[in-house]
Amino acid sequence: MGRSKTDTGAGSATATTMAGGPEAMRAWQAVFSESTRFISDRLQQDLETQKAMLACKTPAELLQVQAEFYKTAMDQYAKEAAHLYELMSKATESSLKQAGTAFSRGYDDVPL
Structure with missing residues (x-):
């Protein structure tokens, strides 16, 4: 069963995120939020450069402005990629920790 043309997959992402519990949801x-903030800041800087x-x-003068812009x-982008990697690592760790506790079973509850 495929997605409809209007389905962005956001519902699936939200459901998956919520399955990890409130701590994982806050981490994601x-x-x-950080991704949105960065994109907004970069767009503003792009407009200022333009x-x-x-x-x-x-x-x-044009070459100087372009060189400064690219640098x-x-x-x-390099700094943000490292920062997002760190945030995503923490979020993944939190999600896995929550998922493990939500579905773990004790040895005494397995029927013989």
Whole structure:
């Protein structure tokens, strides 16, 4: 059974996240929030760079603005990737810990 054309899979992701319990949900929410914050900040910086590029009077000024933009963007993306990796590692660890306790069984409850 496939997804409908309007189904984004968000329901599945939310259900999976909630299955890990409240601690795991908070951890994954931090990942989603950080991703959204970063994208918003980068878009703002992209717009500011575009304004600076349009204000350039010479090709040398344009090259300087572009060089600064690329250097800054690459540094920020590298730093953000490391930060998101850390957040996702913690969220995954929390999810696995919660899933293990939710479905673990004791040896004395297995029928013989």
